[in-house]
Amino acid sequence: MKSHFTPDTEIVGQMKGVIKDLEVESSDEDYEDEEEEEIQQKPNKTSSKGGMFSIFKGLVGSKSLTENDMKPALEKMKDHLIAKNVAADIAIKLCDSVAAKLEGKVLGTFDSVATTVKNTLTESLVQILSPKRRVDILRDCMEAQKQNRPYIMSFCGVTILYFIHLHYITLKLFFLFKVNGVGKSTNLAKICFWLIENNMRVLIAACDTFRAGAVEQLRTHMKHLNALHPPEKHGGRQMVQLYEKGYGKDAAGIAMEAIKFARDSKIDVVLIDTAGRMQDNEPLMRALTKLIKVNEPDLVLFVGEALVGNEAVDQLVKFNQALADYSSSSNPHIIDGIVLTKFDTIDDKVGAAISMTYITGQPIVFVGTGQTYTDLKALNTKAVVHALMK
Ligand SMILES: Nc1nc2c(ncn2[C@@H]2O[C@H](COP(=O)(O)OP(=O)(O)OP(=O)(O)O)[C@@H](O)[C@H]2O)c(=O)[nH]1
Ligand SMILES: [Mg+2]
Structure with a gap:
């Protein structure tokens, strides 16, 4: 060869x-808009990309979220992360951090759920990936x-x-x-x-x-x-x-x-x-x-x-x-x-x-x-x- x-x-x-830094495929904003639009227009369709936020669709509602309400979505999120090769115990920790942020909240729109999940996860991941020592x-x-x-x-x-x-x-x-x-x-x-x-x-x-x-x-x-x-x-x-x-x-x-x-x-x-x-x-x-x-x-x-x-x-x-x-x-x-x-x-x-x-x-x-x-x-x-x- x-x-x-x-x-x-x-x-x-x-x-x-x-x-130089690894390139991001497309800007975050583009991706977010595209994904949310898609889900809002076709509420029964899970995103064609299998976007992670669609997992949380079912949590939109008028009552405050309990651990039980979130369980199925968090289980799916865990599987999603593991499918991306995140080690199981780390996936569980990431899900816990999202659960802690969502519990007790009333999330009336898909937007608010997606934003909360995304922000929490980003925060946790940035914390993990940012070196303590440069x-x-x-x-x-x-x-x-x-x-x-x-x-x-x-x-x-x-x-x-x-x-x-x-x-x-x-x-x-x-x-x-x-x-x-x-x-x-x-x-x-x-x-x-x-x-x-x-x-x-x-x-x-x-x-x-x-x-x-x-x-x-x-x-x-x-x-x-x-x-x-x-x-x-x-x-x-x-x-x-x-x-x-x-x-x-x-x-x-x-x-x-x-x-x-x-x-x-x-x-x-x-x-x-x-x-x-x-x-x-x-x-x-x-x-x-x-x-x-x-x-x-x-x-x-x-x-x-x-x-x-x-x-x-x-x-x-x-x-x-x-x-x-x-x-x-x-x-x-x-x-x-x-x-x-x-x-x-x-x-x-x-x-x-x-x-x-x-x-x-x-x-x-x-x-x-x-x-x-x-x-x-x-x-x-x-x-x-x-x-x-x-
Ligand atoms: N696609 C891709 N291939 C890579 C990359 N880095 C290394 N390779 C390929 O991986 C193969 C193994 O690379 P080596 O550098 O010989 O690996 P090594 O760890 O030194 O292997 P040993 O000395 O046998 O232990 C080679 O064919 C490389 O061209 C990468 O970033 N991307
Ligand atoms: Mg070698």
């Missing part, structure tokens, strides 16, 4: 400055430059090898079609492109010493990225380099050597690629914990796919727990932020974004939206809320 990441010089210059990578890189040290980011995440649980035929298929990773290396390369566009020199540390082809994949990205930003355009400096020691070696040691190399060569940022691992694989989780402990990255990013349901949230919790347990420190370095990949493949099933931030309290720092270097966006709460209410 032809790589989507072939150098296309048209993209040069598109990623200057902070990462991650400003470019600013922090410049801060590190002043301290004459590289800024260090490590990328980690789960790779599920389904075939282990399955049978021989699946095993054979696995070798024919490599099981797709969550996107650690690819999104590392996109972030690398963004950093170079902002005039940062980058060292990629090839610390996935496990999966065949991992180092070569990074070398190809390095070549493409240097072709897009050749030394001639950057005062003779090579913008990306790869630090690699092949396969089978200790990842923590390679990362350490890479960081030393970066410091000595005045490279601005080190991006550490690591092997995908199962959160319950103790030796691999211990190895990752060691890598983090001895190298003290500025930012530990968990890379996760957007197309996941409850079990992925569970993975993330266990991943964090393993990092904490194996660090034997009272103040362990766990995940600082999330890269949510393959957002372009999920249509409106945006629940993972909500669940992952809710569970960890950590921000979604990047959203991967495709297979070119420019397919990297910042999370836009409005876009997520919009998709969830469809």
